[in-house]
Amino acid sequence: MEKELLIKSLSDIVGADHVVTEKAALQDAAKDYIGYRQFQRHSGNNMVNIGACVVRPQNTEQVVEVLKFLNENKVDITPRAGGSSVTKSIEPEEGGVIVDCSDMNGIIEVNETDMYVTAKSGTSLDWMEKQLNEMGYTAGHFPQSLPLASLGGLVATRSIGQFSTLYGGIEDLLLGLEAVMPDGEVIRIKNNPRRSVGPDLKHLFIGSEGMTGFITEVTMKIFKYRPENRWLKAYGANGMQTGLDFIRDFMQDGYRPAVVRLHDPVEVEHVIKLDAPANTALILLIAEGPKGVVEATAAGIEEIAAKYGLMDLGSKPVEHWFKTRNDVCHTYIDQPTYYNLGAVVDTCEISANWSVIGKIYNAVRERMIAEIDNLYLIGGHSSHSYVTGTNLYFEFAYIAKDHAPQAIEDEYFKVLSIIMEEVLRFGGSIAHHHGSGKYRTRWMPEEHGSSYPLMYKIKEALDPNGVMNKGVILVEK
Numbered sequence: 001m002e003k004e005l006l007i008k009s010l011s012d013i014v015g016a017d018h019v020v021t022e023k024a025a026l027q028d029a030a031k032d033y034i035g036y037r038q039f040q041r042h043s044g045n046n047m048v049n050i051g052a053c054v055v056r057p058q059n060t061e062q063v064v065e066v067l068k069f070l071n072e073n074k075v076d077i078t079p080r081a082g083g084s085s086v087t088k089s090i091e092p093e094e095g096g097v098i099v100d101c102s103d104m105n106g107i108i109e110v111n112e113t114d115m116y117v118t119a120k121s122g123t124s125l126d127w128m129e130k131q132l133n134e135m136g137y138t139a140g141h142f143p144q145s146l147p148l149a150s151l152g153g154l155v156a157t158r159s160i161g162q163f164s165t166l167y168g169g170i171e172d173l174l175l176g177l178e179a180v181m182p183d184g185e186v187i188r189i190k191n192n193p194r195r196s197v198g199p200d201l202k203h204l205f206i207g208s209e210g211m212t213g214f215i216t217e218v219t220m221k222i223f224k225y226r227p228e229n230r231w232l233k234a235y236g237a238n239g240m241q242t243g244l245d246f247i248r249d250f251m252q253d254g255y256r257p258a259v260v261r262l263h264d265p266v267e268v269e270h271v272i273k274l275d276a277p278a279n280t281a282l283i284l285l286i287a288e289g290p291k292g293v294v295e296a297t298a299a300g301i302e303e304i305a306a307k308y309g310l311m312d313l314g315s316k317p318v319e320h321w322f323k324t325r326n327d328v329c330h331t332y333i334d335q336p337t338y339y340n341l342g343a344v345v346d347t348c349e350i351s352a353n354w355s356v357i358g359k360i361y362n363a364v365r366e367r368m369i370a371e372i373d374n375l376y377l378i379g380g381h382s383s384h385s386y387v388t389g390t391n392l393y394f395e396f397a398y399i400a401k402d403h404a405p406q407a408i409e410d411e412y413f414k415v416l417s418i419i420m421e422e423v424l425r426f427g428g429s430i431a432h433h434h435g436s437g438k439y440r441t442r443w444m445p446e447e448h449g450s451s452y453p454l455m456y457k458i459k460e461a462l463d464p465n466g467v468m469n470k471g472v473i474l475v476e477k
C-alpha cells in the first residue's frame with residue numbers, strides 16, 4: 001500500500017498525534033536488546049528494519065479499526081508493548097506497521113475477594129506492582145526487565161520472573177484476557193480458577209509473540225505481600241553439578257523457595273565478583289510467604305545443604321543480588337562495558353530435565369572453548385527450577401573479528417548455533433522464556449518436531465492473511 005495513504009488512513013482512526021513517522025523514532029521503536037544488533041549499533045551501523053510508521057491506539061475500539069484496516073490491506077503488523085524484547089521480535093517488516101499498546105495503560109480492577117487484577121495491556125508491570133504493594137498485594141511476577149516491560153509483551157513472550165519457583169511463570173499467573181484478532185473480532189477469555197471446557201484458549205496468546213492477535217487487557221492473580229517474612233540464604237557449592245544436585249534434591253523433596261539461583265564459577269568470578277575458592281558455584285535462595293511456611297522451608301533446605309557439604313555464606317550475597325538485580329536495565333544496556341573491549345555479548349536461556357542439564361552445560365562450554373578462538377567468556381546460571389528440571393541462562397562474549405554489519409551477524413549465529421545444537425542434541429528446549437523472536441526461528445522445526453505443522457494450522461486459522469508479526473516462531477514457507 002502507498003505509504004502516504006497508509007499514514008493518512010491510520011491517522012483518521014487514532015489521530016495524527018498517535019502516528020509516528022520520524023526515522024529516529026521508528027528506529028527506536030524497532031530496536032531491541034539482541035546482542036548482535038546492539039553491537040552493530042555500537043559499531044556505527046544501525047541495521048534495524050524500520051516500518052512505515054508506529055501507531056499508538058488509545059483503546060480497544062481503535063485497535064479493532066487499526067487491525068481491520070491493516071489486515072484488509074495486507075500490511076504487516078508488529079505488536080509492541082514495553083520494547084524490552086531480546087529476540088528481534090519487535091523489528092518490523094520493511095513497510096509494515098508497529099502497533100504499540102503503550103498508551104493503553106492503567107488498572108481496571110483489583111478484586112480483593114477473588115484475588116486478581118485486571119489491567120490494560122500497555123500497563124507497566126513495575127508501576128502495577130507498586131500500586132498492588134500499597135494495597136498489601138503482589139503480582140508475584142519479577143522478570144529482570146521489570147522496569148521496562150508491560151503486560152501485553154509479558155504475556156506474548158511467556159515471560160517468567162525471579163520469584164518463579166513459588167509463583168510460577170506468566171502462564172500460571174494469567175487468568176483471562178481480551179484480545180483483538182486480525183479481522184477486528186474482539187474476544188474475551190473469562191477469569192475462573194480452572195475450567196474443563198476444551199483446550200485452554202489463553203494459550204493461543206501466551207507465548208504467541210504477536211503472531212495470533214493483539215492483547216488489549218490482561219487479568220492476573222495477586223498474592224499477599226509479606227516481605228517482612230523473607231528468609232535469605234547463600235551457599236557455595238563445589239562446582240556447578242553439586243549445585244544442580246542440591247537444587248534438584250530440595251525441589252523433589254517438596255520445598256518451594258521463591259528465588260532459586262545457581263551461578264556457575266565463571267559468573268562468580270567475572271560477573272558477581274565474589275571472592276571465593278576456585279570452582280565455587282553460588283546458590284542464592286529467598287523463601288517468602290506465611291511465617292510458618294518460610295521457617296519450615298528454611299529448616300528443610302538447611303538440612304539438605306548440610307548433606308552436600310555446602311559452604312554457608314549467610315544472607316549478604318543475596319541482599320546484594322536483590323538490591324542490584326535489575327540494574328542491567330539502566331546501566332549495562334546503555335553503557336556496555338564489553339563493547340569497549342570490542343566484544344559482542346549476549347545471553348541465551350534454555351531448559352532441560354535434571355538428567356541432562358549438567359551435560360548440556362558442559363557440552364556447550366567445551367565446544368565454545370574449542371571452536372571459538374576469540375571467546376572472551378562463557379558462563380551461566382540456573383534461575384528457574386522445577387520438580388523435573390531447570391533452566392540455564394548462558395552468558396557469552398567474544399571479541400568481534402570483523403566490525404562489518406554482516407560479519408557481526410554471521411559470527412554471532414556461529415556462536416549461538418553451538419548452544420542451539422547442543423541443547424537439541426540432549427533433548428532440551430532452545431528457549432526457556434525469551435521466545436523464538438525472529439532469530440531462533442530457524443531452529444523451531446527441530447524444537448517442535450512432529451507437532452510443528454500444527455503451529456501453521458493455528459496461524460492459518462487465526463491469521464489467514466499472515467499479517468501478524470511475520471518471522472516469529474514460523475519459518476516462512
Ligand SMILES: Cc1cc2nc3c(=O)[nH]c(=O)nc-3n(C[C@H](O)[C@H](O)[C@H](O)COP(=O)(O)OP(=O)(O)OC[C@H]3O[C@@H](n4cnc5c(N)ncnc54)[C@H](O)[C@@H]3O)c2cc1C
Nearest residue numbers: 081082083084085143144145150152153154159160210215
Ligand atoms: C534487561 C532485560 C532483562 C530481561 N529479563 C527477563 C526475565 O527475567 N524474564 C523474562 O521472561 N524475560 C526477560 N527479558 C525479556 C523481555 O523483557 C520479556 O520478554 C518481556 O516479556 C517483554 O515485554 P515487553 O512489554 O517489553 O514486550 P515487547 O518487547 O514490546 O514485545 C515482546 C513480544 O510481545 C509481542 N507483543 C507486545 N505487545 C503485544 C500485544 N499487546 N499483543 C500481542 N503481542 C504483543 C511483540 O510483538 C513481541 O513479539 C528481559 C529483557 C531485558 C532487556
